[in-house]
Amino acid sequence: MANSRYDLVVIGSGPGGYVAAIRARQLEMRVAVVECDRPGGVCLNWGCIPSKALLNSAETIESIRGAAQEHGIEVGEIRVDFPRVIARSRDAAEKLSRGVRYLFKKNHVDLYEARGELTGPHSVALKPAPDKPAPEVSMLEAEKILLATGSGERLFAGMQIGDGVMTSHEALIHDRIPKSIAVIGAGAVGLEFAYFYRAFGVEVTVIELEKQMLPGFDAEVAEELRRAFVKRGVKVMLGHGYKSMEKRGAQWSIALDAGGQPAAVEAEAVLVAVGRAPLSAALGLERAGVEIGRGGFITIDDSFRTSAPSIYAIGDVARTPLLAHKASAEGVAAVEIMAGIREPGFDLLSIAGCIYCEPEVATVGLTEAQARERGIDVKVGKIPFRAIGKAVAVNQTEGFVKLVASRQYSEVLGCQIIGHRATDMISEVVLGRALETTTAEIGKTPHPHPTLSEAIMEAALAAEDEAINY
Amino acid sequence: MSSEITMPKLSDTMEEGKIIHWLKHPGDSIRHGDAIAEVETDKADMVLESFDEGVLEEIRLPEGQSAPVGAVIAIMRKPGDQPGAAPNAAHEPEEPATAIPTAREPEEPVTAIPTAREPEEPMTAIPTAREHPAAAENGEHGNGLAAPPQFHPAMSANPSAAPTAIPMPPARVVHPEAQAPAPRQIESGEAAKLKASPLARRAAEEAGIDLSTVRGTGPDGRVTKRDIDNFLREQQMFRFRRLIAPHEGAPGSRETLSAMRKTIAHRMALSKREIPHFYVTVEIDMEEAVRFKNSLEATELFDEDVSYNDIIIKATALALSRFTRMNAAFENDGISIYPHINIGVAVAVEDGLIVPVIHECERKSLPDIARHAHRLVAKAAQGGFTAEELSGGTFTISNMGMLGIEHFSAVIVPGQAAILAVSAIKDRPLVRNGQIVIGKTMMVTVSCDHRVIDGVVAGRFLQEIKRFLENPASLLIG
Numbered sequence: 001m002a003n004s005r006y007d008l009v010v011i012g013s014g015p016g017g018y019v020a021a022i023r024a025r026q027l028e029m030r031v032a033v034v035e036c037d038r039p040g041g042v043c044l045n046w047g048c049i050p051s052k053a054l055l056n057s058a059e060t061i062e063s064i065r066g067a068a069q070e071h072g073i074e075v076g077e078i079r080v081d082f083p084r085v086i087a088r089s090r091d092a093a094e095k096l097s098r099g100v101r102y103l104f105k106k107n108h109v110d111l112y113e114a115r116g117e118l119t120g121p122h123s124v125a126l127k128p129a130p131d132k133p134a135p136e137v138s139m140l141e142a143e144k145i146l147l148a149t150g151s152g153e154r155l156f157a158g159m160q161i162g163d164g165v166m167t168s169h170e171a172l173i174h175d176r177i178p179k180s181i182a183v184i185g186a187g188a189v190g191l192e193f194a195y196f197y198r199a200f201g202v203e204v205t206v207i208e209l210e211k212q213m214l215p216g217f218d219a220e221v222a223e224e225l226r227r228a229f230v231k232r233g234v235k236v237m238l239g240h241g242y243k244s245m246e247k248r249g250a251q252w253s254i255a256l257d258a259g260g261q262p263a264a265v266e267a268e269a270v271l272v273a274v275g276r277a278p279l280s281a282a283l284g285l286e287r288a289g290v291e292i293g294r295g296g297f298i299t300i301d302d303s304f305r306t307s308a309p310s311i312y313a314i315g316d317v318a319r320t321p322l323l324a325h326k327a328s329a330e331g332v333a334a335v336e337i338m339a340g341i342r343e344p345g346f347d348l349l350s351i352a353g354c355i356y357c358e359p360e361v362a363t364v365g366l367t368e369a370q371a372r373e374r375g376i377d378v379k380v381g382k383i384p385f386r387a388i389g390k391a392v393a394v395n396q397t398e399g400f401v402k403l404v405a406s407r408q409y410s411e412v413l414g415c416q417i418i419g420h421r422a423t424d425m426i427s428e429v430v431l432g433r434a435l436e437t438t439t440a441e442i443g444k445t446p447h448p449h450p451t452l453s454e455a456i457m458e459a460a461l462a463a464e465d466e467a468i469n470y
Numbered sequence: 471m472s473s474e475i476t477m478p479k480l481s482d483t484m485e486e487g488k489i490i491h492w493l494k495h496p497g498d499s500i501r502h503g504d505a506i507a508e509v510e511t512d513k514a515d516m517v518l519e520s521f522d523e524g525v526l527e528e529i530r531l532p533e534g535q536s537a538p539v540g541a542v543i544a545i546m547r548k549p550g551d552q553p554g555a556a557p558n559a560a561h562e563p564e565e566p567a568t569a570i571p572t573a574r575e576p577e578e579p580v581t582a583i584p585t586a587r588e589p590e591e592p593m594t595a596i597p598t599a600r601e602h603p604a605a606a607e608n609g610e611h612g613n614g615l616a617a618p619p620q621f622h623p624a625m626s627a628n629p630s631a632a633p634t635a636i637p638m639p640p641a642r643v644v645h646p647e648a649q650a651p652a653p654r655q656i657e658s659g660e661a662a663k664l665k666a667s668p669l670a671r672r673a674a675e676e677a678g679i680d681l682s683t684v685r686g687t688g689p690d691g692r693v694t695k696r697d698i699d700n701f702l703r704e705q706q707m708f709r710f711r712r713l714i715a716p717h718e719g720a721p722g723s724r725e726t727l728s729a730m731r732k733t734i735a736h737r738m739a740l741s742k743r744e745i746p747h748f749y750v751t752v753e754i755d756m757e758e759a760v761r762f763k764n765s766l767e768a769t770e771l772f773d774e775d776v777s778y779n780d781i782i783i784k785a786t787a788l789a790l791s792r793f794t795r796m797n798a799a800f801e802n803d804g805i806s807i808y809p810h811i812n813i814g815v816a817v818a819v820e821d822g823l824i825v826p827v828i829h830e831c832e833r834k835s836l837p838d839i840a841r842h843a844h845r846l847v848a849k850a851a852q853g854g855f856t857a858e859e860l861s862g863g864t865f866t867i868s869n870m871g872m873l874g875i876e877h878f879s880a881v882i883v884p885g886q887a888a889i890l891a892v893s894a895i896k897d898r899p900l901v902r903n904g905q906i907v908i909g910k911t912m913m914v915t916v917s918c919d920h921r922v923i924d925g926v927v928a929g930r931f932l933q934e935i936k937r938f939l940e941n942p943a944s945l946l947i948g
Contacts, residue, residue, distance in 0.1 A: 343687070374501055374523075409672040411695070436667030436695055 004110075006032045008338070009124050009142035011116040011283070014041020015324035016315030017148035018100050020331030025107045027339045032140055033109055034116035036129035039100040041150055043324040045093050050172050051192060053089035055356050058199035062358060070395060080200060086175040112137065118145065118284035121310045125284070144310050144338055147290075147298060148331065149283060151276040151316035156242060164252060164269040165245075168193065171271055178202055178269035182254055184242055186213040188355045190273030191225070195357035198234050205235040205265050207256060212238060214355070218367040218402065218416045220382075225418060228359055228398055237265070245270065278317045303344040304334035312338065326351045349414075350433045354423040359398040362426035365414030365433060368404050377407040381439065381462030383455045385419045387470040390450035396420035403429070403439065403459040410438035410464070415456070425453050439463045472527060475506065475544040477537050478518070484511050488536040488729060489543065494526045500546060507543075510729045524548045536729075666693035673698040730822040741884050745800075746920040749879045752932040754939050756895045756910045762942035772837040779815070779869055780840040782892055782914075782935075784945045787811050787831035787839070789934035790865060796931050797864050798887045800921045814863030814883070815843060817850045825883070826855060827863040836945050867892060877913045887922040890935075891915040912939075 007029035010017045017033060018040065024031045038045045061080070067073040104111045114126035114135035122142055126135040153167035161167060166174055168189050179202065183194045186208035198204045206213070206229070212222040213229075213236065226236055240263055243255040252270050256263040278296045285292060291307040293299040297320075298306055298313040306313050314334050315327030329351070336342035355361040371378045384400040385391035399419030405412055415429040432442055443460035447453050454469075461467045477487045490508040494500055500520045507518045524546040531543040666674070666681050670693045674681045677698065684701045686693035727735065759781055766776050790797045790811045798807045811832045814825035826846035828839060849855050868880045869892040880891040893913040900909030914935065918928045938944055 409669055409676070409695075411669050411672075436669035438668045438672060441668050 004032070004137055004139075005141040006030045006110075007143045008032075008146060008335070009034065009116070009140050009144075010146045010148055011124065012041060012148035012150055012315075012317075013039045013100060013104075013111070014148060014150045014315065014327060015043045016150070016327030016331040017041065017146070018103065019328040020146055020148060020314065020335050021109045022103060022107050023332045024335045024338075025109055027335065027341070029335075029339070031109050032112060032142075033104065034112045034114060034124060034126065034140070036113070036115040036132075038097045039104065039111065040093075040097040042152075043327075044096045044100065046169050046172060048324050049096055050089040050093040051168065051189075051196075052356055053092040054085065054172070054196050055192060057085045057088065058196045059358060062199050066395070080177070082177050082200070083175040085200075086173060089172065112140070115282075116140075117282070118288035118290065118311070121145075121288050121308045142310075144312065145288075146331070146334060147280075147283065147306070147311065147313040147317055148315050148327065149279040149317045150327070151278050151322050153272070154275045154277045155272055156274060158244065159272055161272075163247065165272065166269065167272050174269075178267075180204070180267040181269040181271055182207060182252065182265045182267035183271045183273060184254070185273035185275065186210075186236070186238070187215070187273060187275065188353070190271065191229075191355060192357050193271050193273065194229065194234055195232070198229075198232050203235075203267075204233075205237060205267060207237050207240050207242065207254070207265060209241045210238065214361070217361070217363065219369070220400075220402065221361060221363070221416045221418045224399055225357075225359065225361060229357075237263070242274075276316065276322050280317050301344070302346065303337045304330065304346075321348070321351060321353060323351060323353065347433075350430055352426045352430050354426065356423060359396075359419045360422040361416075361418050362422040363414070363416045364426055364430050365412070366404060367414055367416060368402070371404050371406075371413050376413065378413065379405050379407050379410075379439075379463045381405070381459040381464070381467070383458040383462055383467065383470050385452065385455055387458070388450075388452060388455045390452050390454070391420070393450065394420070396452070401425075401455040401459040403442075403456070403463050405439045405460075405463045410440055412437060412439060412442065412460075415459075417456075419452065419455075421452055425456060428453060428456055472545050472547045473522060473524070474542045475518075475520075475546055477509075477531075477539050477541050477543050479539040484539060484729075486536045486538045486729070487511050489531050489533050491533055492529055496526055496528055498526050500524055500526055520546075522546060522548070665691055667695065669695045670698050677702055728822070734822055737884055738881050741881050744884070745882050747882060747917050748920050748925065748928070749915055749917050750925065750928040750932055751877065751879075751913060751915040752936055753898075754912050754914060754936045755900065756912045756939065759939050759942045760895070760910055762945075772840065774837050774840040774844065776836060776840045777843070778871065778895070779867075779892075780836060780843055781939070781942065781945060782869070782890075783813055783815070783828065783831065783839050783843065783867060784834075784836045785935050785938035785942075786865070786867060786890060787813060787834070788938055788945070789931055791832050792934055793927060793931040795923055795927055796888050796916075796918075798922050799864075799885050800887065800919055805922050808864040810864065812862050812864045814866040815846065816866060816868040817847065819850060824850065824855075824860060825863060825866060826850065826859050827861065829858070829862060866890070871895060871912070877915065879915045879917050882917050882919055887919045888928070888931075889917050891917065 008021075008024045008031045010021045010024075010031065010033045013021070013033045013035040017035075021031045021033045033039075035041075043049060061078065064075055064078060068075040101111070103109075112126055112135055113129060113132050115129045116124045117127055119125045119139070122145070124140045124142060124145060126138055126140065128134045153169055155161070155167070159165065161170060164178070171193055177200050178197070181197050181202050181204055183190045183204060183206045186206050190206060191213065194204045194206050208215070212219055213226050214222045226238075229236055237256070237258075240256040240258050243257050245252050245254040247253075248266075251266045251268060254265045254267070254270065256265065278298070280292055280296050280298050283290075285298070288311055289308040290311055290313075291299045298318050300306055300313050300318045304312045304314055304318070312334050314330035316322040318330070326348070330346060333342060333346050337344055349365050352362060352364040366374070366376075368378060368380050381403040382400055384397075386397040391397045396419065399417070399422065401419070402416045403412065404414040404416075412429060412432050415426065417425055428442075439460040443457055443464060443466065445457065447457040458467050458469055462470065488510040490510050492507045493505045494507070500506065500523060502520060502523055504520050505518070506520050506526070509516050509518050526544060527547045528545040529543070530545065531537045531541070537543055665686055665688070666684075667688070671681065673695055674684065674693075679698065679701060681693055684693050684697050685691075687697055688694040759778070763776060763778060763781060766772065794807050795805070797811055798805050810830045812827050812829045813831050814827045816823050816825050826849065828834070828842045828846065831839060834842065846855075846859060849859070863883065863886065865886055866880075866883050866889045868889060870878060871892055871894040873894070874896075875893045876896070877893050878891050880889045882889050891914065893915075895910050895912045897908050898911045899906050900911065901907075902909065914932065916928055916932055
C-alpha cells in the first residue's frame with residue numbers, strides 16, 4: 001500500500017486538531033488529519049454543541065413557564081416531545097461536523113478516517129476505525145506530528161454504563177425523560193445536565209464529594225449557584241462521596257459516605273460526571289519516545305513539544321483545563337511556534353471557563369482566594385445584577401460580577417460572573433486581560449445602557465471604590 | 471509534576487556557578503519571581519529568581535559548592551503535586567529560574583565621584599580639574615580615569631563569543647533618585663499612542679522608567695508588562711561591588727578563588743601562554759592636551775565634562791582607524807581585522823575588574839565618547855550593565871594615571887591584538903627649543919601580539935596617538 005508524506009500530520013480533528021490543521025495550511029504546510037470518529041471531535045459531536053442545543057431547549061421551557069408565572073401571559077398545558085428535543089441537538093452536531101469536513105476540503109487538508117498510531121518519531125500507522133472502511137493508505141510520513149486526541153469520560157472503578165447509568169455521551173442521545181436522576185459530580189458537565197433535566201421536570205439530586213459545587217471555583221459563585229439550583233428544586237448533596245451503586249427493581253440505589261456517615265440516594269437514572277481523562281493510551285507513544293506525565297497527560301514544554309522533538313501535543317490530551325477554546329488556541333500557537341513565527345509560551349490564565357446552566361457561570365484568571373494565595377495584594381469589585389437596570393427590566397437579577405485586581409497596578413487578575421448571559425459577557429474581560437488593561441480603563445469606558453455588561457463596568461469602578469450605581 | 475532547577479548560563483564566559491546561599495529551603499513555597507539562591511558567577515553575584523511556582527523539594531547543590539551550567543541544582547514541585555513525584559524528565563528541561571544580581575553588601579556606597587586627592591584609592595569615576603583644582607597644580611596630574619591597581623583584563627568577553635543568554639533591550643540607565651516619577655500619561659494625543667499596555671504604563675510609571683526606552687515584544691512592538699519586568703531585571707543584571715579598599719587576605723591565609731578570580735587566572739594565563747607579547751613605550755607631551763581640556767571646560771562647549779581618559783580614548787580610536795592591524799585578532803592561523811573599533815576600558819571592582827566596552831568608537835565624536843564612558847563608569851558603581859556593554863571589545867585601554875604610576879605594561883585580552891597602558895601625567899624636565907623646561911608628560915605603553923603586529927606598526931601607532939594628543943584640536947574634527 002502507498003505511503004504519503006506530509007509536513008504535519010494531526011491526530012484528532014476536534015477543536016484543537018482541526019483548527020491547528022487549517023492554520024498549518026495557511027502557513028503553507030502540507031497537512032493531513034487522522035480521525036477515528038466524526039470530524040469535529042467531542043466538542044462538535046458529543047460535547048459543547050449538542051449539549052448547548054439541549055440547554056437551549058431547557059431555557060426555552062423555563063421561559064415559557066416564566067411567561068405564565070411572571071409576565072401574565074397565559075400558557076396552556078406544556079407538552080414535551082422529548083425525542084424531538086434530542087433530535088434537534090443531533091441535527092446541530094451533524095451540521096457542524098459536516099462543516100468541518102467542508103473546511104478541510106476548502107483548505108486542502110487531507111482527512112484520513114482511521115485510527116492513527118505512532119510507529120516512530122516521523123510515522124503514523126493508519127489502522128481501521130470502528131464502523132469505517134479500511135484505510136487505503138497504511139502509513140503516513142511526517143516532518144512533524146501533532147497529537148490532539150482529546151479526552152474521554154472518566155468512570156469510578158466498578159461503574160458500568162447502561163441500564164440507566166450514563167455519562168454525558170449517552171445522555172446526549174438518551175431520548176426518554178427519566179422520572180428521577182442522580183448526578184454524580186457537581187462540575188460543569190454534571191450541573192449543566194442537572195439543570196437540563198430539572199427544566200424538563202425530572203427530580204434531580206446532585207452529589208458532590210467536595211464541600212462546594214464547582215470545586216476550585218470562587219466560593220461565592222459556587223454558593224450563589226447552589227442557591228439558584230435549590231430554588232429550582234434540585235436536591236444538592238455536598239460533602240458526599242460515592243461508594244457504590246446497585247439496581248433495586250426499577251431504581252438505582254447509590255451508597256454515599258458523608259464524612260463517615262453513610263447516606264443513600266435512589267433514582268431511576270444515574271449520570272456520572274466525575275471528570276474526563278486524556279486519551280493518551282493506544283497511540284503508540286512508547287514507540288515514538290513520547291512520555292506521559294501525571295494523570296495520563298502527555299508531557300509538553302512551553303513550545304507544546306513532547307519528549308520526542310518532532311512530536312507536539314495540544315488540548316485535553318496534554319493538560320488542563322479541558323476546554324475547546326483552549327485547545328483551538330493551543331493548536332494555533334503550536335503550529336505558529338513550529339513555523340517559527342511565534343515565541344514559546346501560552347497564557348493559560350487568559351482562558352475563560354464557562355458553564356451554561358441558568359444562571360450561567362463564566363470566569364477568567366484568578367479568583368480572589370487564588371490571588372491571595374499567591375501573595376498578591378488584591379482589591380475586589382463586586383456588583384449584583386439586581387443593581388443593574390437591564391437585569392431588573394428583563395427579570396434576570398440572579399448573580400453578580402466579581403472583578404479581582406491587584407492593588408499595586410490595578411491589573412485585572414480575574415473575573416467571575418454568575419448570571420444570565422454571563423458567558424457572552426466574559427469576553428470583554430478576556431480581551432482586557434490580553435491587552436493588559438487595568439480596572440481604570442474598564443471602569444472609564446462607557447458601556448451601553450441598558451445592558452447587563454454595565455455590571456462589569458460598575459465592578460471595575462467598585463474595585464476603585466468609585467461605583468456609581470451600587 | 472516536579473521540575474528541575476538548573477544552573478543558568480548568565481554570561482557568555484560563564485561555565486559554572488557557585489551557590490553562596492540558599493534563600494529557600496526544602497518545603498518552602500516559591501512564587502513567581504521569588505529569590506531562590508545567591509549564585510556567584512564569573513562576572514557578579516546574582517540572585518537566582520524563580521520563573522515558576524511550586525514548593526522547593528530538594529536541594530542538590532549545597533552552599534559553597536559549584537556546578538557547571540545546566541547541572542541540576544534543585545528540584546521544585548509544582549503546586550498541588552504530591553511530594554516525591556519524579557522530576558520532570560522532558561528532553562528540554564524547563565528553565566524555571568533566572569538570575570538577577572544581588573549586592574551582597576547592600577550598605578555599600580554607590581556614589582560615583584571619588585576625588586583626585588585620594589590617589590591611593592582606585593577609582594572608577596572621572597574627576598574634573600574644576601572640581602579638584604589642587605590636582606591640576608600639584609604636579610601629579612591624574613589622567614582622569616580611575617584605574618585599577620593591577621590590570622587583569624580578563625573580564626572582557628571574547629568578541630567572537632556567542633551573545634549571552636541575557637536579552638538585550640536598548641537599555642538606558644535610570645537613576646530612580648534623579649528622576650521623579652513622571653506624571654501619569656495623558657490619555658490623549660501622541661503620548662498615549664505610544665504602544666504600551668495600560669498595565670505596562672502603570673508599572674513603568676511606578677518604577678520611574680521612560681517607556682520609550684523599553685523594547686516592546688507585543689504585537690507590533692507593543693510594550694507589555696513582561697517587557698517592563700525584563701527591563702528592570704536587565705537593569706540589575708550586572709551589579710558589581712565596586713572596589714573601595716584593596717582586597718587583601720590575612721598573612722598566612724589561603725583564599726578560595728571567586729569565580730571572577732578564576733576567570734582572571736584562566737584568561738591571563740592563557741594570554742601569556744599563547745600570545746607572544748612585546749612592548750613599545752612612548753612619552754607624550756601633554757601640555758597641549760591639558761590646555762585643551764581646560765579650555766573645553768572654560769567654554770562649556772559640551773554638556774559633558776571631557777576627561778583625560780575620554781581624550782585618550784578618542785585619540786586611540788583615531789589611531790586605530792589608521793592602523794587597523796592594531797584592532798584585530800589572531801584566529802585559526804589567520805588575522806581577522808575587526809569591522810568596528812570597540813574600546814574596552816578596565817575598571818576595578820572588588821576582587822577583580824571589569825571591562826565595559828564603548829562600541830563603534832570610529833563613529834563617535836569626543837563628547838559622544840565622554841557621554842558613553844561616564845555612563846559606563848556610573849554603571850560600574852550602581853549596576854545596570856547590559857551584556858552588550860561588557861562584551862565585544864576589540865582593543866583595551868588600562869589607565870593607572872590616578873595612581874601616579876610612572877610606567878607599566880598590561881596583559882593582552884585574549885581575542886585582541888593589543889592593549890594600551892596609560893600612566894600618570896607628570897611634571898618632567900623637557901627639552902623645548904634647545905632649552906630644558908618643566909613640561910607635563912605621560913608614558914603610554916602598548917603590548918602587542920607579535921603574531922599580528924610587528925614593531926614598526928606598533929611604533930607608528932604610538933606616534934599617531936602621540937601626534938593627536940600633542941595636537942588635540944584634531945580630536946574635535948575626527
